[in-house]
Amino acid sequence: MRRADTLTVQELNDLRLGTLKTAVDDWETMHGRLERLADGGDGQVNAADLEKKANAADWEGVNATVSRQFVTKTAKQFGDAAAEAKSVLDLLRDTHTDFTKHKSDLRSAIDDLAKRNIYVNGNGKVSASVPSGAAAGDANDIHQPTDEELDVAQRRITRILWEATETDRIVARALRSLAKNKYDFTEQGPNSVKEADREQGEADAEYWRKEIAKGHVDGWSQDKLDRFNGMLKEQRDNPGFTELFATGLGADGTLQFWRDLADPGQGHTPDGERAKLLGEVQKNLSVSLANASHSH
Structure with a gap:
């Protein structure tokens, strides 16, 4: 489902990258296991050997068509599953890298703007936030943000939130596409955002x-x-x-x-x-x- 709006400052700030990193680690383990099942490793039985034996066997009657096709197709599915798991892993890993940057960019922007008395609210809207003369100590030294500075600040925050929303949209669509077949795998998908x-x-x-x-x-x-x-x-x-x-x-x-x-x-x-x-x-x-x- 397409998002109607961009991510908010609060949503991006509250994003738990630790949970996403855990998902990356879990899929890395899953991909390794599926690769071993598909291609072998540690001397265990694997789908590639099964496919070779099925194609080399002397099948007769119904087995020459139905059984051989079933075995070879099933063997191929292990390879497809490993390829699909690799795509999921690559997408999640790329997403973690991208969102780490999005969050860092947002934090840096907010801190930088605060030094110029520009406040960013939870929805990403900027406004002047000038302390009183008493609070600042010297009213003459208080910086008053201009309309141009506020416009530039708004564009900066909007751009960061838009880029984060794009990452979210692209990855969500890619993962849904990989999981669209309930009883089949889609082979290799995209390996990056x-x-x-x-x-x-x-x-x-x-x-x-x-x-x-x-x-x-x-x-x-x-x-x-x-x-x-x-x-x-x-x-x-x-x-x-x-x-x-x-x-x-x-x-x-x-x-x-x-x-x-x-x-x-x-x-x-x-x-x-x-x-x-x-x-x-x-x-x-x-x-x-x-x-x-x-x-x-």
């Missing part, structure tokens, strides 16, 4: 390119248009999305898509809430195309 981000961007670009290719975008429901806009907002700075989406639609296709969406004609020009939402779509689509133009 960066790789997961690019893969998700490419998947979104391909999905929406196909939706647009179906035509009749002027008939998209408000909910579908909102989902498209939310995806654009999340992926507009992701090269995995912007490059594939821009080249997939092409220049003419992009212009036609926007014309059909925003100005279908025949007296049906969008207004009200839909017009407002289209304004957001236009902004996010423009940023996506601009970022795509910076790539090869």
Whole structure:
């Protein structure tokens, strides 16, 4: 489920990285055990040997098809399980590293801003917090934050929280994808947050390119248009999305898509809430195309 808002200062500060580190350690142990079951080690029976023996055996009748296929497929699942565990381990390890940095960045920013009499509340909003002359000792030495300083401070805090939210969103989606099959494993998944981000961007670009290719975008429901806009907002700075989406639609296709969406004609020009939402779509689509133009 996509988060509607960014993480708050309180949520990021309260994040228990020790629990996450424990999960990393547990998955490291799990991955090691699964690898030994899949490929061998310590002289124990393993799936790779089982598959070799099954393929080399002289099967007859039903066993030549059903039994052989069952054994070889089951043996392969051990390798897939080990590969999937490696992906989970890599993602969790990367997440721990990233969130350690996010928390450190936030703490440094709050401490730095406090020295300039700028307070950051639990929701990430900044404000001037000037002590009284009596408390400070000398009113002439009290720094009064300017509006420009407050704007810069707000952008700094907002950026840190946005980056933390992106890590949270990307990893959550990647882990759900790895666990989507109840009775099967998905082999090797992404081995880093960066790789997961690019893969998700490419998947979104391909999905929406196909939706647009179906035509009749002027008939998209408000909910579908909102989902498209939310995806654009999340992926507009992701090269995995912007490059594939821009080249997939092409220049003419992009212009036609926007014309059909925003100005279908025949007296049906969008207004009200839909017009407002289209304004957001236009902004996010423009940023996506601009970022795509910076790539090869």
